Amino acid sequence: MKVTGENGMPVEVLLVEDSPGDVRLTREAFGEVNSSIRLHVAADGLEAMAFLKREGVHARAPRPGIILLDLNLPKMDGREVLAQIKADSSLKTIPIVILTTSNSQVDIAKSYQLQANCYLSKPVQLDAFESLVKSINDFWLTKVKLPMQRQSA
Amino acid sequence: MNRDLIERKESGAKYRGLLEAAPDAMVVVNQSGEIVLLNLQAEKRFGYRRDELLGQQVTSIIPEGFAERLIADALRSAEDALAQQIGTGIELNGRRKDGSEFPIEIMLSPLKSAEGILVTAAIRDISVRKSAERHLAQMEGRYRGLLEAAPDAMLVVNQAGEIVLLNVQAEKQFGYRRDELLGQKVKNLIPEGFAERLIADSTRSAAEALAQQIGTGIELIGRRKNGSDFPIELMLSPLESTEGILVTAAIRDISARKGAEKHLAQMEERYRGLLEAAPDAMVVVNQGGEIVLLNLQAEKQFGYRRDELLGQKVKNIIPEGFAERLVADALRSAEDALAQQIGTGIELIGRRKNGSDFPIELMLSPLESTEGILVTAAIRDITLRKKGEADLLNKVEELKLSNDELGQFAYIASHDLQEPLRMVASYTQLLSRRYKGKLDSDADEFIAFAVDGASRMQRLIQDLLAYSRVGTKGQELLNTSSEESLERALINLRGAIEASGALVTHDPLPPVAADEMQLIQLFQNLVGNAIKYQSPGIPKVHISAMQNGGGKWMFAVKDNGLGIDPQYFEKIFGMFQRLHKREEFAGTGIGLAICKKIVERHGGSISVESQPGQGSTFSFALAGIEEES
Numbered sequence: 001m002k003v004t005g006e007n008g009m010p011v012e013v014l015l016v017e018d019s020p021g022d023v024r025l026t027r028e029a030f031g032e033v034n035s036s037i038r039l040h041v042a043a044d045g046l047e048a049m050a051f052l053k054r055e056g057v058h059a060r061a062p063r064p065g066i067i068l069l070d071l072n073l074p075k076m077d078g079r080e081v082l083a084q085i086k087a088d089s090s091l092k093t094i095p096i097v098i099l100t101t102s103n104s105q106v107d108i109a110k111s112y113q114l115q116a117n118c119y120l121s122k123p124v125q126l127d128a129f130e131s132l133v134k135s136i137n138d139f140w141l142t143k144v145k146l147p148m149q150r151q152s153a
Numbered sequence: 154m155n156r157d158l159i160e161r162k163e164s165g166a167k168y169r170g171l172l173e174a175a176p177d178a179m180v181v182v183n184q185s186g187e188i189v190l191l192n193l194q195a196e197k198r199f200g201y202r203r204d205e206l207l208g209q210q211v212t213s214i215i216p217e218g219f220a221e222r223l224i225a226d227a228l229r230s231a232e233d234a235l236a237q238q239i240g241t242g243i244e245l246n247g248r249r250k251d252g253s254e255f256p257i258e259i260m261l262s263p264l265k266s267a268e269g270i271l272v273t274a275a276i277r278d279i280s281v282r283k284s285a286e287r288h289l290a291q292m293e294g295r296y297r298g299l300l301e302a303a304p305d306a307m308l309v310v311n312q313a314g315e316i317v318l319l320n321v322q323a324e325k326q327f328g329y330r331r332d333e334l335l336g337q338k339v340k341n342l343i344p345e346g347f348a349e350r351l352i353a354d355s356t357r358s359a360a361e362a363l364a365q366q367i368g369t370g371i372e373l374i375g376r377r378k379n380g381s382d383f384p385i386e387l388m389l390s391p392l393e394s395t396e397g398i399l400v401t402a403a404i405r406d407i408s409a410r411k412g413a414e415k416h417l418a419q420m421e422e423r424y425r426g427l428l429e430a431a432p433d434a435m436v437v438v439n440q441g442g443e444i445v446l447l448n449l450q451a452e453k454q455f456g457y458r459r460d461e462l463l464g465q466k467v468k469n470i471i472p473e474g475f476a477e478r479l480v481a482d483a484l485r486s487a488e489d490a491l492a493q494q495i496g497t498g499i500e501l502i503g504r505r506k507n508g509s510d511f512p513i514e515l516m517l518s519p520l521e522s523t524e525g526i527l528v529t530a531a532i533r534d535i536t537l538r539k540k541g542e543a544d545l546l547n548k549v550e551e552l553k554l555s556n557d558e559l560g561q562f563a564y565i566a567s568h569d570l571q572e573p574l575r576m577v578a579s580y581t582q583l584l585s586r587r588y589k590g591k592l593d594s595d596a597d598e599f600i601a602f603a604v605d606g607a608s609r610m611q612r613l614i615q616d617l618l619a620y621s622r623v624g625t626k627g628q629e630l631l632n633t634s635s636e637e638s639l640e641r642a643l644i645n646l647r648g649a650i651e652a653s654g655a656l657v658t659h660d661p662l663p664p665v666a667a668d669e670m671q672l673i674q675l676f677q678n679l680v681g682n683a684i685k686y687q688s689p690g691i692p693k694v695h696i697s698a699m700q701n702g703g704g705k706w707m708f709a710v711k712d713n714g715l716g717i718d719p720q721y722f723e724k725i726f727g728m729f730q731r732l733h734k735r736e737e738f739a740g741t742g743i744g745l746a747i748c749k750k751i752v753e754r755h756g757g758s759i760s761v762e763s764q765p766g767q768g769s770t771f772s773f774a775l776a777g778i779e780e781e782s
Binding site for chain 2: 019021022025028101122124125126127129
């Protein structure tokens with residue numbers, strides 16, 4: 001199954017995740033369902049903000065169509081990243097999917113207060129994880145209409 | 154005249170010997186006031202020769218008060234006059250031949266004679282006595298105010314042991330009139346121990362005697378006019394005077410004190426054995442808050458000698474909370490005060506002689522006595538108990554902390570273990586999926602064991618997390634529909650129910666006070682077990698609830714499954730306890746431990762009734778919700 005963006009361009013996804021194992025698993029899982037996805041990875045909150053603001057080595061970074069955000073990150077954690085993006089008028093239209101191991105009600109409530117677009121917890125079983133990634137693809141990257149990527153380079 | 158003279162001489166001869174032997178001046182006078190007889194002492198006293206006085210008017214030596222008594226005149230009869238001639242202690246003035254006067258005391262007695270009634274007068278020179286009296290009168294005036302103001306009986310005594318001054322208290326205390334005591338020996342009032350102190354004798358010097366005259370609190374016996382004795386306390390002080398050293402004695406009647414002392418001595422004897430046998434410090438206190446009795450333990454505990462505490466305020470050893478209980482005051486009646494005197498286990502602070510404080514427990518009981526209600530206090534040093542209590546509290550607090558930490562630790566550990574384990578499980582599963590059949594058969598087998606071990610460990614960690622969450626992540630107990638909770642649990646179990654074809658039914662279930670998430674988990678674990686541990690056939694599970702008194706509901710989850718041997722009833726609720734081999738039934742052995750923990754957190758207990766092959770019934774109680782009217 002091959003899905004491309006509205007203008008025929010590949011879909012840019014920013015994954016903010018510090019665990020290389022998880023990064024690889026997510027990459028594998030997306031690879032199973034959609035080969036046109038370009039998965040960019042930021043290993044902490046600061047790097048994620050630099051990527052979104054095209055700072056330093058990320059000067060030529062694309063504007064992602066969706067952000068997959070872990071909550072527990074080094075340097076700047078996911079809640080702070082979420083708050084900064086949603087406070088930024090040019091970035092706040094990018095949908096943010098929280099993808100984390102936390103099941104805590106506090107984290108769930110806090111994330112929605114900060115206007116996360118949805119909250120998903122990582123299943124412990126590989127099969128369940130793969131099916132969750134497929135759901136993200138089917139919904140957020142396929143069915144959902146996203147705003148025009150005006151700022152893409 | 155001659156005949157008269159002869160007769161006079163005859164009667165003179167008759168009395169001569171008698172007269173001359175008398176120690177006083179003696180004069181015999183006839184009704185005309187003429188001296189008819191006199192003795193040598195009379196000659197000496199008045200400075201006349203005998204013949205100068207015989208036949209003379211007695212008015213020449215006693216100008217006034219005597220002659221007048223001799224004559225019946227217009228104002229009184231001869232009988233009256235005679236009656237007046239008899240008298241004791243008539244004080245008059247005598248006049249010597251040289252014209253000087255001096256105080257005399259005369260004693261009159263009538264004497265029948267041929268010439269009619271004669272009067273014999275014994276005349277004593279009282280110059281010395283008069284001067285002493287005058288001096289005393291002066292002194293008396295000076296000290297009167299002071300003396301009379303004194304609360305005690307006061308006696309002033311001279312070196313001869315004679316009372317020279319006294320106050321009205323002394324009259325009252327000894328039952329005499331003042332004039333009955335003045336000039337009397339003090340021995341009459343205080344038979345022993347006082348007069349002896351006044352005199353220097355062969356056994357001691359005057360200086361020693363004087364030293365002994367000064368004294369405080371000499372306890373002696375006083376004797377009243379009626380002969381009765383009473384205990385007195387004497388305070389002596391010397392008083393310089395022109396007559397030499399006088400001694401002032403302040404005399405206090407200590408009958409009341411002695412009586413109290415005697416009573417206490419009796420009581421002390423009576424209770425001594427009892428008191429000393431008591432294991433606690435015992436103190437008996439009167440309504441004035443004074444210690445009247447105590448035992449050896451009290452001496453030890455407070456670090457005082459007995460005599461340092463007797464008569465002292467109990468506030469000295471128990472500064473607060475005890476003395477206040479003894480006294481009726483504006484705030485409460487005597488009855489209330491008395492009621493407060495009886496108490497068990499009043500915890501106060503005791504103070505030792507060295508000023509250090511220690512915790513005590515007081516047991517009070519009233520004790521009727523002639524002095525009113527006394528209060529017996531049994532005082533226990535509870536330093537050790539207090540320390541024990543404090544230690545225990547510390548231990549409990551430490552234990553609670555350590556328990557909380559352990560709970561947190563278990564939660565955090567299992568949560569953090571989950572992450573690397575998820576990696577192990579996911580990648581072994583990826584390995585298995587992509588490389589099964591591409592390596593050799595050993596590799597396939599090894600990978601299969603790794604995948605199985607990782608996924609079992611994942612279940613174990615999830616159950617451990619669920620178990621520790623019951624304690625650390627529990628929510629408030631709120632009004633919860635147990636029926637809805639059961640239905641949520643059945644939805645979670647949908648897969649297992651459909652796979653087994655189980656028939657799950659339930660009665661109408663009540664609202665209860667519960668943590669909803671935990672109640673769902675409880676039903677899920679119990680119904681899940683009921684479906685899981687089945688013999689071949691259709692599993693049937695029924696959930697019911699009945700009122701259990703005290704606003705509680707007893708829930709029952711009944712199945713038709715394998716049943717449980719009663720010997721395992723306790724064991725199955727423990728952690729990691731499994732009754733079956735893994736090949737028969739998978740499981741971590743934590744499910745029922747979680748159930749037990751949830752029910753206990755809700756204030757109830759869980760139990761099981763079962764026989765192997767007869768199915769099982771798990772029961773637990775939850776608090777119901779009071780109907781709102």
